Amino acid sequence: MAPLAPSLPERAKGVLRCDVVWESILPDRRLTLPLILRRLLLWLGAMAGMAGLLSPALAADTATIELSMRLENISGFSTRDKTYSVDGTLWLAYDAALARALDEHKMAAIDLVRFQNLVNPWDSTVELLTRQPARLADGKVFQGYRFVGTFYSNDIDFAHFPFGQVTLSVVIEPRIGIADLLGRTIRVAVAPSGAELGARAGISGYDLSRWAFVDVPYKRATSLMGGAAATESRAVFNLHYDANDYAAAVKWVLPLAVVMLIMLLTPTLSSALISERLAVPPMILLSIALMQQSYRENLPAIPYLTFLDKLYAFSFIVTLAFFVLFIWAANALRSASPASSARQTRRINRVDLATQILAVAGYVLIVVLSV
Secondary structure, eight states: OOOOSSSSSHHHHHHHHHHHHHHTTOOOHHHHHHHHHHHHHHHHHHHHHHHHHHOOTTOEEEEEEEEEEEEEEEEHHHHHHHHEEEEEEEEEEOHHHHHHHHTTTOGGGGEEETTTEEEEEGGGEEEEEESSSOOTSSOEEEEEEEEEEEEESSSSOOTTTTSSEEEEEEEEEEEHHHHHHHEEEEEEEEEEEEEEEEOOOTTTTTEEEEEEEOOOOOOOOGGGGGTTTBBBBEEEEEEEEEEHHHIIIIIIIIIHHHHHHHHHHHHGGGGGGGHHHHHHHOOOOOOOHHHHHHHTTTTOOSSSSHHHHHHHHHHHHHHHHHHHHHHHHHHHHHOOOOTHHHHHHHHHHHHHHHHHHHHHHHHHHHHHHHH
């Protein structure tokens, strides 16, 4: 009696002869529609079975590492570099089979994962919290580590700077190539109630609004290292901070507002004070340029305008417009005859007022569109 299922080599040969299966659907005899549909279903089933044989592993073994993390301290946040220092503890829980594999390869539990957004790894520290792994009630093995390092966040958007929100994160994913070394697919997942935050997690100028340690759906397919560089899971500890609006306004917006208020009030000077009116715009332009340069030193090179950039750009336009207006007014008064001097002065005052109103309306429009 023939065996119910062919051996693996025989089944593998069947992959190369899938045309025979296809030809069996259309033999050289009369076919009916039900017979064609039945044989087509049989062919699709055969192809699905052979596709399963072509997978790298018939039943891939997946090991899940449950992560628990506590962030004790967040410090040294730099808006220019988008970096910050983190001091925290990380606990990894895994099954006994994975623990035996680690012992066989003389590896530590921390070798299973990596901090994806860690910068300057040589300047970071990872220390064991316990000499030997311990066991949980469900039989899993767990090991704890303390880590200190500098991290980078790519999720910071400065479009509303100096207002808006800043998101800092610590990202953990399986170490590249570890699955190929251990012969098991490694995934990371956040343990139930596996997140804590210390009392020193605040950063200057921002208020902590919320935080969470979550699994993030992530898939990075790659052909590098024969596919061994692929990553299929990721855990992210996110901290969301809101800018302190009052502090940001006093530090960044108030100086510019005072300078531009002086500029907006300058047209109220008598149009006869030609020298005094012409002397104000150059000083305002210089002040704006110095303030913008000082503020820009705190930000990285970004390909878009921030809220404060828009205010500075419009301030340059307003100041230049007033400078051109004052030059026109001075020439108009000098060329006016004594009889038409009063009429020319009234005309200049009307243009001054219109320019002031347009300037204020422009600032209001920028604020409204940026909210």
